[in-house]
Amino acid sequence: MDYKYINQLLERYWAAETTLEEEKILRTFFSQAEIPAELKPYQSLFAYEGSAKSNEKLGADFDERMLAMVGEATTARKMTLRQRLMPLFRAAAIVAVILTLGNAIQKPFSDDDNVGNIVGIENIGEGVSVAIHIDSATIDTMRQSNLQMKGEELGVRRQETMD
């Protein structure tokens, strides 16, 4: 057994230089049954420290008395329930705001003149080929890259005339 280390720790202990971990080591060491004679005297000291926590305490009747005194123990719980709901309300409010903003952002893309929803755009897309077919004569140059945009415009005009 390496008592040299323990002795070193002990010296540091008296000098108030030990860390909590080192003190724990000392306490564990001294809680053993087998301890060399020269270290035995210190056993009581560390044994006391270890036992104090379990020996000195208040009973359960103390709890009862305190809770009775405080009285608001039940109201505290009611309050915490309401307070627990508050964050939920806040979260709901935030979600509502986000949804509203989301809707508001979509508005520029949807006109009354235009069938502005996604289905409408698809219709316009379909209308491209129709528009091009009918108006191809009036359009001299039509490039592939412009196809979509032109087609949309034509489709829109087409819808307008149809209305």
Add this chain to the structure above:
Amino acid sequence: MKQIDFRNDILPLKDVLYRLALRITLDSAEAEDIVQETMLKLWNRRDRWDEIDSIEAFAMTICRNLALDHQKRTDSQHASLDEVETLLSTPNTQSPTPFDHTVAHDRIEIVRQIIDTLPEKQRTCVQLRDIEEKPYKEIAAILDITEEQVKVNIFRARQTIRQRFAEMENFRVTST
């Protein structure tokens, strides 16, 4: 907002607070009263709990201050060495085998008494460090002193304990 209620956050502190109050007042009935007062005080300030980092440290500060106030009134600063010596000279400590159960128990009692003879600051530091295993930083906050001062108090306390313990050992040996 921090949700704290009495049952879950304050009541569990009762033993730590009791031991601290007991260490300072050396009277279990008084210690219990102080714990009660501390908890009521804590409870009355519950609207300000959000501002506190550690409820435990805060509670211990209140507890210690209340205990010290009580001390000023009753004038009993600490245990006397006479009490320790009386303990040594009572019959059941005269056992021939040094480390059987009754004697071991007495020795533990002796250690407690020795600690109780220390000046309050040293006593409290030992209590918080050696028994409650708090870091120097927290002890400094509770006592409102620097970490260096905590270390000095612990140093002096342990030196005294070591010395008195050795004296008691000699006393025991010479009196048998």
